[in-house]
Amino acid sequence: MGCCSGRCMLIFFCTLQLMTALERQAFDFLGYQWAPIIVNFLHIIMVILGLFGTIQYRPRYVVLYLLWTLLWVAWNIFVSCLYLDLGGLSKESELLSLGVSSHSSWWKDNGPGCDDRDLPATRWQSLESPELISALGCWLEYQYIEVLHCIVQLLISLLGFVYACYVVSTFTEEEDSFNFIGGVHYPSKPSPLYL
Numbered sequence: 001m002g003c004c005s006g007r008c009m010l011i012f013f014c015t016l017q018l019m020t021a022l023e024r025q026a027f028d029f030l031g032y033q034w035a036p037i038i039v040n041f042l043h044i045i046m047v048i049l050g051l052f053g054t055i056q057y058r059p060r061y062v063v064l065y066l067l068w069t070l071l072w073v074a075w076n077i078f079v080s081c082l083y084l085d086l087g088g089l090s091k092e093s094e095l096l097s098l099g100v101s102s103h104s105s106w107w108k109d110n111g112p113g114c115d116d117r118d119l120p121a122t123r124w125q126s127l128e129s130p131e132l133i134s135a136l137g138c139w140l141e142y143q144y145i146e147v148l149h150c151i152v153q154l155l156i157s158l159l160g161f162v163y164a165c166y167v168v169s170t171f172t173e174e175e176d177s178f179n180f181i182g183g184v185h186y187p188s189k190p191s192p193l194y195l
Contacts, residue, residue, distance in 0.1 A: 006166040007054055010062075013160035014051040018044060020156065024149055031106035033096040039075055043068070050164065059171040062164050069161045076150040076157070083143040083150075091143050107142035 021044050028036040046068035053061025082089040082096070083105075089095075097104070140148075 006163055006170060010054045010160065010163040010167050011051065013156055013163060014047050014054065014065075017047045017153075017156050017160060018051070020149075020152060021047065024153070027106045027149075031104060031108075032100075033105065034098045034100055035096045036079070039072075043072055046072075050160075054164075054167055057171060057174075059168050062168050062171070066161060066164045066168065069157050069164070072157050073154060073161075076153045080147050080150040083146045105142050105146055107145045112139045112145075 021040055025037065025040040025044070028040060046065055049061045050065025050068075053059065053065065078089075079096075081087050082093070083091045085091060091104075
């Protein structure tokens with residue numbers, strides 16, 4: 001049986017979500033950010049279930065993926081607000097490391113284009129201000145890299161959500177019109193004998 005366009009697109013977006021979630025998971029492991037590690041792991045499992053449900057025509061798994069996508073969108077909005085210091089949240093808090101360690105985003109020390117070799121004194125190396133990082137020639141500050149990760153996840157998730165809704169509606173329509181004994185079931189008019 002051929003792949004309808006909605007199923008193929010959902011498979012594509014699930015695969016894309018898996019790749020980006022694995023990339024994000026690796027960087028969260030490098031930064032010892034335990035809350036994102038746990039949530040990313042759950043996300044990977046739910047996306048695999050959604051992918052399985054799409055391939056195997058299991059609408060319940062796709063519905064589970066839909067529900068998880070709503071939570072995933074909320075998580076990414078929370079992380080974005082945290083890194084942008086919105087709503088009383090602070091990127092300097094230990095929320096993402098669950099207070100277990102004092103580590104932060106891996107990108108904070110290893111951002112693209114950041115070079116700390118030219119610092120004039122060791123006193124400056126202990127400072128962790130965004131102004132210092134900007135002065136060192138970073139292409140993009142770490143909090144914006146984290147927010148970009150969230151934006152990518154949000155875009156992919158929203159597109160995946162739309163196609164998952166389409167796939168679930170397609171599966172339920174196919175389920176309603178299928179006769180398990182002889183093929184397609186066509187609704188018939190009631191017999192005049194039953195009136």
